[in-house]
Amino acid sequence: MxxxxxxxxxxxxxxxxxxxxxxxxxxxxxxxxxxxxxxxxxxxxxxxxxxxxxxxxxxxxxxxxxxxxxxxxxxxxxxxxxxxxxxxxxxxxxxxxxxxxxxxxxxxxxxxxxxxxxxxxxxxxxxxxxxxxxxxxxxxxxxxxxxxxxxxxxxxxxxxxxxxxxxxxxxxxxxxxxxxxxxxxxxxxxxxxxxxxxxxxxxxxxxxxxxxxxxxxxxxxxxxxxxxxxxxxxxxxxxxxxxxxxxxxxxxxxxxDGGFDSSNDRPDAPANLVAELRQENQLVGLAAMVMVDGKVVAAVADGERKVGSGVTLETSDSWHLGGISKSITATMIARLVESGQMQWTDTIGESFPNASLHEDWKSVTLRQLLTDTAGAPALIPRDMLSKRPARGPERTRARREAVLDFIAVKPENPPGKKRVYSNVGYTIAGAMAEKMTGITWEDLVKREVAVPLKLRSVGFGPPKSAAATLEQPRGHRLLIQSKIAASDERDNTPIIGPAGTVHMTLYDLCTFAREHMLGERGEGKLLTAETYKLLHTPDLDNYACGWIKKEPSEEIPYTVYWHNGSNTLWYALVVFIPEKNMVVAVTSNDGDSKKAEAAAWEIVDASVKQSNIIALSQLSDEFPKKAPFAAVGWQESQPEVKLGEEWFKLVLLDGLPASEIVAFSKQTYGDKWQKRFEEDLVELLTRMGHPPQDKVTLDVQSLYSFERQVRKDVPMTKENRSAIRKAAQKRETSEP
Known part of the structure; x- marks a missing residue:
């Protein structure tokens, strides 16, 4: 087988x-x-x-x-x-x-x-x-x-x-x-x-x-x-x-929570406080400015303009303000009222007589729109968010068409009975101003607010920032625990511009808020004291015309007027305290508004409580008269300094860019910025939130090559400052 x-x-x-x-x-x-x-x-x-x-x-x-x-x-x-x-x-x-x-x-x-x-x-x-x-x-x-x-x-x-x-x-x-x-x-x-x-x-x-x-x-x-x-x-x-x-x-x-914190103490220096709060809240960037008696006593920026770029923020950067734009719109309309072009009692029915509007909208007044008591919905329909009409007649037309859609249906709440925070109400008010004047809302803001107050940085939408140069910050959003930079076009639709698309610098924001603070004290220049009182007086709850009135509390024992804003990519807060003659502005290019707001209010609290910040403007005669270099020269806005017998371009001083120091000096001291840089460097740096020690670190570059040097432990001496002062006096006497 x-x-x-x-x-x-x-x-x-x-x-x-x-x-x-x-x-x-x-x-x-x-x-x-x-x-x-x-x-x-x-x-x-x-x-x-x-x-x-x-x-x-x-x-x-x-x-x-x-x-x-x-x-x-x-x-x-x-x-x-x-x-x-x-x-x-x-x-x-x-x-x-x-x-x-x-x-x-x-x-x-x-x-x-x-x-x-x-x-x-x-x-x-x-x-x-x-x-x-x-x-x-x-x-x-x-x-x-x-x-x-x-x-x-x-x-x-x-x-x-x-x-x-x-x-x-x-x-x-x-x-x-x-x-x-x-x-x-x-x-x-x-x-x-x-x-x-x-x-x-x-x-x-x-x-x-x-x-x-x-x-x-x-x-x-x-x-x-x-x-x-x-x-x-x-x-x-x-x-x-x-x-x-x-x-x-x-x-x-x-x-x-940002990791275990080994200490609950806050550093006194504003620069350290802002840096710590930014890191603690895991924000891409955080900036703050404090103005007392019309003088900047602290200005700090920490973080990056774009996450991972290595390009640091500067105090002179522009910031998207979100809902703070409402106070700007209300101020612009107040100017139109004082000039007789509009009235606080103007109604929607009178402004749009030929519109097919719901009966309940007809008697809604301009003031009700600005105090969020008009019954308008909080947000615009989602299908409008993607619309990007070009600035000018096209945008005005799109805004008016949107408003006509809003008022064609019944208000969400009975007008005058309840306050509901609303972007739609301010959009309607902006369209009414455009209808009455024949001028776009953007041009009205420029003409009635920016130009009289010399707010040169005012713009609309996010600040423009080319990817190659990043001359301005970018907004950021949180995506699965990661911060993602947005394009410089990403924003709310410009249709709701009157409610939230203005951008400007910290200095201009403080200047705008200070004007309102002066107005509350009866010292304003843009509007009458009566108009400012009307803008700052709430109708229902604590909301006035673009300002929230906060009564004295244990944290801040003074009456505070404030507003904040966010388009989910940026955050901004501005506060003025008439009793302290004080303005605080805090901004972030991070859309994590919950954490940014927590950091902002902590900065406000610290600014009120810490006497070393508030009293800086009263101590100008007590700042040490010292300098780390024996002479200063200029190539336009670039400082050149003398160390020993050699001249160099100043790049960094204790890690702070010379360009940022110069920009802050220009913002704070106007035509005297060079003199302040040369003769009052300690005061200048202290007001920026970077008080120098007895010895500093200088990063300098040769005038004849690209070679850079780092000079550590350079002493701040009275002799250097005296030499600079004598040179300045000599120049002054020799000038015709």
Missing amino acids: APDEFQQAWQAQSSQTRVTIDANLLRQVVEHDQLNFRATIFYRDFVEVGVALLLIPIWFLLGAVTDSPWTWYLTVPVLVWSAGFMLVYRMRHKQKPSEPGEPLLPCVKRLLTEVEDQIWLLRNIFWWYLLPPSISLMAFNVHVSWLAASVWWEFLGTAALFGFVLFVIYASIYYLNQRAVRVDLEPRRQELLTLLSSLGDETTGEGTGNQIPLPGLPFAKKELQVPCNSPVRITIGLFTIVVILVFLVIFIAWMA
Whole structure:
């Protein structure tokens, strides 16, 4: 007989082989196998249900510390569903435990039922376990991508990337579960079916005594096994998971709080305070200016114009003001009222007599629009957000068309009965001013506010900043715990410009607020004292015409007038305190408005409380008259300094760019900026928030090459300052 024929004959004979095993021994094997299977399933269910329930509070915590949108919380009911489905499924398919002396047949049937239940559960895992969180997480992803994207392709790219990652993860989970069915559960099911069919011999008597024939059944070869998933192992596993999740919560809370702070003390120097607050709140940039008695006593900027660029912020940069634009619009309209071009009692019905407007809008007055008591909705419809009409007649026309749409429907609230913060109300007021004057809102702001107050930096929309040079800051948004720079076009639609699209420098913002402070004191120049009182007096609650009146409190025991603003990419706050003759402006190029606002108010509190900031303007005669160089020359605005017998271009002084020092001197001292730089350098640096020590570090460049040197521990001496002063006096006497 050939080998192949012999092998076939042997296999045919072996297929007829019948193995006989003791029934009691087989029952023990089946019972132990059932116990082992139940322990494994229980451990898996326990972990899945436990993790789902533990994730619910963690999900709420993550949402709170990251300021996530509402779609983040869609996953909470999904977690409840996952845990609830598993519990209900197990309760409905629960098998009663084996009883002592029970026949083998029902024991095998129960085990087979449990295996088939688990096979169904894993084969359908996509529908009950993977699909629900996929929907909630993708909804959150699409929502966040939509809010963060500047252009459509950025939205699609971000959403597609997250969707791909989610697909890979869930595809892997699905594959592993189907493999478990194929490799483990299906073979086990076939074994049980084979055993079940062979147990007919147990009832028909084909077996002998307690001997049961098992044709080719793997159970015949098994030894008794102890279940591998004991209660002790389950307890240890769950404890481990709980410990990991607790540490995860602690880590998340720590990161959200900016890490552990070794000290609760705040440094006195404004520069250090701003730098610390920026880092503590994880902001891209933070800047502040304090003006007392019309003089800048502190000006600080810390951070980058664009995240990761290495280009540092300067106090002379321009900042998007958001809702602070409302006070500017109200001021412009007040000028029109005083000139007789408008009246506070002008109504929407009178301004748009031919419009198809709802009856409730007809009697709404200009003042009600400016005090947010007109019943106007808070926000414009989403379909308007993407409109970008060009400045000029096209934008005016688009704004008027939007206003006509607003007033065609009933106000959201009864006019004059309730205050609701509204961008729409100020947009309507701006359109009324355009209608009455025939001039665009932007040109009215320039003519009535910027030019009279010499606010040279006033512009509209984000400050222009080319990617190659970054001459101005960029706004930033938070995307999955990362700061993403926006383009210099990204902003609210200019249709709502009267409510929130003005930009300007800190100095100009302080100048504008100071004019209102002087007006409140009866010393304003732009408007009459009566008009300023009207602008600063709330109608309902504490909101006036673009200003919020805050009564004295424990933190600030003075009446405070303030307003803030954010377009979700920038933040700005301006405060004036008439009793202290003080103005504080704080800005950030970071759209994390919650953290930026917390930092801003802390700066305001510190500015009020710290006498070394407030009193600087009274100490001008007490500043040391010192300088680190013996002479100063100029190439336009570039200072050249003499160290020993050599002349150099001054690049940095204690890490502060010379250009920033010069810019601050120009803002603060006007035509005397050079004199202040040369003769009062200590005062100048102190007012900037960088008080120098007895020794400074100078970064200088040769006048004849690009070679740079760092001179450390350069002494600040009276002799140097005296030499500079004598040279200045000599120049002054020699001039005709």
